[in-house]
Amino acid sequence: MLRFLVRRIIGAVVILFLLSIVTFVLFFGVPRDPALLMCGKTCNPDSIANIHHVLGLDKPLTEQYWIFLHNLVMGSNQFAQGPCPAPCFGYSYHTNDPVWSTLMDRLPTTVSLTLGAAVCFLIVGLGTGLLAAWRRGTLVDKTATGGAMVISALQIYFLGPLALAILVYQTHWFDKPAYNDFTGDPLSWFTGLIIPWVVLSTIFAAQYTRMARSAMIEQLQEEHVRTARAKGMSRRYVFFRYAWRGSLIPIVTIFGIDLGSLLGGAIITEYTFGLPGLGQLAVQSVFFSDLPLLLGVMLFAATMILVFNIVVDATYAFIDPRVRLS
């Protein structure tokens, strides 16, 4: 287990390193000048050159990258805005706040949104999927499968505005979604996030219903299930003790991927509901050409994906005793 973890973590660090190079070259090497946005109306070649110098953009690209990497690992005292302890992504061009603390400010929103939705869609999705598999071929199954088919074709950018329009703007049943700190006011934290949770988990629940149903049906055709039934175990016992466990493997894989990418920023959901999470931060940083912030969000999101990949692979060992990590 330990060897597996060490090896995978080293692999992840290598990938992150390569990813940082690619994103750095992509964002800093291409002539898309943040200085143009910053100097505004009083733009002249001198002021642009001055901004370049202040931001360190006049240095060669390799040197800029070296400085970035050095700051990330060791921290830096070179910034005019103040000291920047490791992990130092520098300061935002647009707001002049340190990137790392901005990320940490936005993280609770994304985590609340993702975990709340994940709880909903796992319970509803897996429950419906298992029910459909248990009652395969009946009306219950057909309704669940058909409904899941249509709902999983919905998009957040349709369902989100639709829910907002009906529940908030037309009927005024709910307030506009907002993020309130959980520790400050748990109730308004809950009410502020309920629409985003429902919208996000509706679509995911439909996907998990389809997935759980087909994984379960596949499992029920396995030989060990047939043997167990032939030995005289009840259908219920086999279903919930044998087949269910096997059907978890593909679901855990997808769930890990989904969770990893959602925690890196549920971009469309946050944008739709105006929630100040990492995804919204990413969209903003693109519009302001805020390169340090963008690089920070990008690396953070990639780290999430890689971490959850490792977690998923480690989870296999617990679900499936045949899997030996090495």
Add this chain to the structure above:
Amino acid sequence: MGGGGTAVVSGEPGPKATGEAALTGRSPGQLMWTRFKRDRTGVISAYVVGFFFLIGLLAPLISKVYGKNPYTVYADERPDLFDSAGVPVHPNGGISGQFWFGLEPGNGYDVFTKLIYGIRTSLMISVAVTVAVVVTGILLGVAAGYLGGKTDYFIGRVIDFLLAFPAQLFFIASMPVVVSLFVSPRDETPTYVRVLALIIVQWFLGWMGLGRILRGTALALREREFIEAAKVSGASPWRIIRKEILPNIVTPLLVQSTYLLPNFVTAEAGLSYLGVGIVEPTPDWGQMFSKASTELVMQNDITYMFFPGISMIVFVVAFNLLGDSVRDAFDPKTAR
């Protein structure tokens, strides 16, 4: 798995079938086609999907017959149809005999032509991405699977690396970068550059899944006897790939592409929704969603929302059902 060889059922015709033609063998393709035709869901969804492509293809013709185009700003042309906020005065988004799907709140574009042109733009982009992804998937996947060794290892690591990219975030972040490769940031960005950029960024992170599947298929095929036979009889690797491997990967390729294309459509729409894809006045499916999520629409009349919304649901559901049917037709063993 098709293509290995055809079972030719020849021999004597049945006792009373003196006048009938002898039983002929059917190719795997024909078998698949017969199975597909028997699947009613599959046929219906194929018609629906075909209908969408036809609309996209014939959009200029349809709007000519209909007599409008998606660029006319009816808020200026016919101010009597809008209230002071720019919302159509007639109920249900201004639907009338003249404007079949109503008028867009704000600028007052004609929704019907906007939708069919929007479908045209979105499908065009998605088809281009699919073609690029399929070509890349074949090239790299088959190369990795068939050649094995160092090539396989290298391509495998590239795939691992690209899979770690936060895809949506990367799309958003790299759109302006790719655009700025073609035009200077001070100039207006022409539409074709945006289209090209959308195709490039989606292609860049779109091919890995297909590549992996084709690698697996090629890897399995490499060990089959007919490949060995070709090798022994002195066929070049290029010939083996072209004549022996490629015909055998058509099945997974076709199935995967039918699953991929709707994903590209929805991803492209998502980018336009966020404002980094196609922008007004170019009509685009996703960009209609971004209009639909403005307070003007949400507060006053939500009819407008349903035209892009419902049409996209129908499209995606039909395409997914088609994908399932194609898969079942090729591989009747799969359980539903």
